[in-house]
Amino acid sequence: MNINDNIESPLKLKISFNKLLEDYETLSKSDDEFIVAKANQILEIANKFPELREGFSDFSTLKVREKEIKIILQDTFNSLLTKNEIKTASVPFHDLIFNASERFKSIIKTAGDDFKLQIKNMPEDDVYIIACTIILNYCYGYNLNLRRPFYYQIPDENGIIRYYKILYNADFCEVIPTDIAKPITKEDYDDLLDNFDNKELWREKFPPNSYIFKGFVISNIFDITDDQSISNIKSSLIIDETCMEESFIESFHEIFSSLLGVKDIKVGFSSYNKEENTFERVYGIGANSFLINNSDSKKCTDSLCKWSYNRLLNDNKYFSVSDVDRMYGLSKGRTPHIKTLHQQGIKSAIFAPIANDRGLMGILEIVSFKPQELNSINAYKLIDVMPFIVSAVERSNNEEENLIEAIIQQECTSIHPSVSWKFKQAAKKFLLDSQKKKGSKASFSKIAFKNVYPLFGQIDVKGSSEARNLATQKDLSLQLTLVDKVLEKLPNEEKLPIYEQIRFQIESFNTEIKNEFKVDTEQQLTSFFKQEIEPLFIFFLEKKNFAKEEIENYFSKVDTNLGVIYYYRKNYDDTIALINKNMSSILDEKQVNAQNMYPHFFERFKTDGVEHNMYIGESITKEESFNSIYLYNLRLWQLQVMYEMENSFYQNQNEYPIGLDVASMILVFNQPLSIRFRMDEKQFDVDGTYNARYEVVKKRVDKAFIKGTEERITAKGKMSIVYSHKEDEIEYLKYVRFMQSKNMFGDDVEILDLQDLQGVTGLKAIRVSMIYQKNEGDENTFYTYDDLIKEIKA
Known part of the structure; x- marks a missing residue:
């Protein structure tokens, strides 16, 4: 061979x-x-x-x-x-x-x-x-x-x-x-x-x-086992993606086994929260924490004895427990970390602080299920690997801080991806100017986009103020009734004139709630319950022996944080929150596709419903690619998505705690305008006096009446499209006819004139009924608004 x-x-x-x-x-x-x-x-x-x-x-x-x-x-x-x-x-x-x-x-x-x-x-x-x-x-x-x-x-x-x-x-x-x-x-x-x-x-x-x-x-x-183990630890910690994989910690077990010469050891981590003085579990890397026994977090003083606390947190030095069972017996199970290890069946352990010059960041935990396998002698080998672990945790902490900042920016002061390039450009210029001027204050460039076309739409809860007032009245009325029931139970010898006066006050409040409910009525009653009724009922419970059941019933229904009954209002608030959540999720999901069609600025707001602004134009995309076809496409997309949002709302109305209606409206603005980012308000707004007319219309149009009537332009079951130019009417009537062919809109198209708003004249509207669609098996069932409400109530 x-x-x-x-x-x-x-x-x-x-x-x-x-x-x-x-x-x-x-x-x-x-x-x-x-x-x-x-x-x-x-x-x-x-x-x-x-x-x-x-x-x-x-x-x-x-x-x-x-x-x-x-x-x-x-x-x-x-x-x-x-x-x-x-x-x-x-x-x-x-x-x-x-x-x-x-x-x-x-x-x-x-x-x-x-x-x-x-x-x-x-x-x-x-x-x-x-x-x-x-x-x-x-x-x-x-x-x-x-x-x-x-x-x-x-x-x-x-x-x-x-x-x-x-x-x-x-x-x-x-x-x-x-x-x-x-x-x-x-x-x-x-x-x-x-x-x-x-x-x-x-x-x-x-x-x-x-x-x-x-x-x-x-x-x-x-x-070269020691050197290679250290190198493997270093390599594993350098690669960010590897550290986030679930298999990462398994490889760490093997690497530390080779380094320490101990078979079947486990490696865990716990991070240190300085503000809360707690140890916290590290998620995302498949790691356990043996020190806090996989709790989400635990006070450091509850996790360590005084000596071990000082050793890790103040001296930043490692320590070992070579025989957990022996130490458990000596301490009679009173030492926190020994007790925790004993409960997990761990027989020996090493705890090493992950610390830099600013203090402790976390704990490296190495454990074995055999006594004396881990001890202060083989723990000495950790000296060579701890710098790499410290470096990795520092990087991880910095990345977490950056991620938190990104989340805050996204959730609180978001900059939409379509315009982020402009902010980066301005930020780079700001840094360059700062470096050039060396001490002189540089100014951040104005962020503005010229010649962009605005699109605005809203789906608003109809009669939200009335619904909120009705819920408040019901809560207050119920609480007054419960108070009156307690006072009814007073024995004859306790029927003092002051209690009669309180009952008279309750009757007066009930009359006011039913007949003259005012803005400050809720505040007056909240103060009455907190300052007069609650102390009195507590006195009855502690010093008297009557109406105990009624008083306990009263307190069981009162929200402990607010001091008032918050039942009907909670149903209302939960309904508004759920409506906003569901409709926003549809809008956000559809926006991904819209951005793929052509990039544009987008923002939405949750009020008593959902509003959204969009701006599209050459200056936003930074490329010579804009064509009016993309504007028309976005307008049609907006109309279709708002239909889907409202259709979804009515099809899922049984999910909401209370029944409410919504009304949809789109505002069409024919001319391009300029927008500018206002640094003080951290949001975009129109730029210039002429363009401000658009903002005025946007804020007031949903309250506008049809000319010569007392009827609002927005109506439940109908889509309202507000505009001011004939070409807009022609364009949107094409979209309406297209959506009629898809069984989305009815045939009752109205062309309406609106009453003049302050400083704004000549507004018109297309209004058309929506046909709601419901999937039933392989067939679509179509409903008008009236048909749908009848089915919901049936």
């Missing part, structure tokens, strides 16, 4: 000791008689068996000449060091080892019968090309440094992975061109330098088996 079988390489391998024997020929001329005798003995063996010098590729020769090879390699594999040195003799790019030290043999034997020795980071796909670079170095004198550290991963007797670095001694190798070898010119070399990954090019210049490798390599192997 040939060692070159099943290997594609430009090198044909031959095991040869020629270069080593040449060294012995030199030694045979030494002045040292002992050295000369040894050299002559080895040369005599070589002369008897010429294949040892000429080279061979047959595996069987290794077996036949095993004794002679061992004698030739005696000096290389010193018998005095064989139990200490880890050394092998082999050929390159092959797993064949034909001589090894006793230490190496022992390591392989301990690894087990099923262990297969393999270089872990040998790039198999690049072996051919690496062999070519060796040829360039040996035969053509080019100094190409392609050395990489290779290593073995071999388990020890405890199953812990240990790392061994391989250093090659290639002094006894030679590379000889064959008849099929192609000469390599300077042009060939230049070509190859920029084409490392072009295997076909290398195969062309160095055909398979075109060179002979004669010799052998000696591998000097060193145990």
